[in-house]
Amino acid sequence: MTPQRAPHLVVLTGAGISAESGIQTFRADDGLWADHRVEEVATPEAWRRDPARVLAFYNARRDQVRRARPNAAHKALAALERQGFRVSIVTQNIDDLHERAGSRQVLHLHGEILKARSTVDRRMHYPLPRGGIELGDICDKGSQLRPDVVWFGEEVPHFGEACEIVGGADLVLVVGTSLAVMPAASLLQHAPLGAPCVLVDPEVEALAPPGVARLSQPAGKGVPALVRHWRREGRLWVPETLLG
Known part of the structure; x- marks a missing residue:
């Protein structure tokens, strides 16, 4: 699979994927x-x-x-990249779990806590x-x-770059975020016409916008399941057997 022809997966991740590694979100009742x-x-x-x-x-x-340690979702995305897929991750998270799992193309919208x-x-x-x-x-x-x-009330300096990345997607995977906080909430609007989008979240029925495929599973289960299909087929697609 050559880089020029490799399917391009753009992954938008939020607090839900890191929570499965033990990192509390600001909406949590503890921590x-x-x-x-x-x-x-x-x-x-x-x-x-x-x-x-x-x-x-x-x-x-x-x-x-x-x-914290990378969980199965972080590791599955890194494995997909190693197989030759183009995987671009745009994350709202400030941790380095994607990088520690092995992902190389990670854009942190809200900064990096280890800096x-x-x-x-x-x-x-x-x-x-x-x-x-x-x-x-x-x-x-x-x-x-x-x-x-990036604190509340500050501009998101990498938002324009994130829009360009989403604009080049063959498929958009949303994991662990409701995309309810602006400006990240508008990122899906920049996806190419016809590019499918899949949301993986246990609360998917309440979160998924119209036209978005829904996988009602936690990140550590749903993302590896999707990645297994994509690695086996060598292409990005939405397997109906996994979607409820």
Whole structure:
């Protein structure tokens, strides 16, 4: 299968796929978000008001991400890429589980928690292979470092690139996200006419937009099932036997 002719799968992933690896979402009733309001730790206003609290919260999230491991869904997508399919992942998640599973084309819409960035120049990024960010940690321009994440109320810098990726899809797979948060919610509108879309989620009946095929399974079960079909057939298609 040559790269030029390889089927192009574009995967849109959200918190649901990472939750199966033990990473809590901000909508969960337990975990790190339980004792924090979004407005207190995930907005530019919170950062200006109490940067120490914001840094402590994201340091704890960073530790959680480092302890997590890729699950069967992450691994299946990486295996499909290794077989020769073009697999582009556009994720709303800030963890590195796709990369650790072996996926090479991953675009993080909302940033990456294992990186820090300058508060005065968002182009200046610093990897965080260990530890966290503390008050007094500065960039090369002398400004305090902050988490490299997109907070509520901030623009999504890679959204245009994400639209271009979706525009080149042969099939769009949506996993673990309702695509309810803008601007990510509009990504499906950029898919080519006729390109099928499949949503994998246990709550698929309540989440799937019109015209989207539905697979009512958790990511760790549904994604590997689809990938097995695609690897066996050498093409992207929607197997009716799997869809309810």
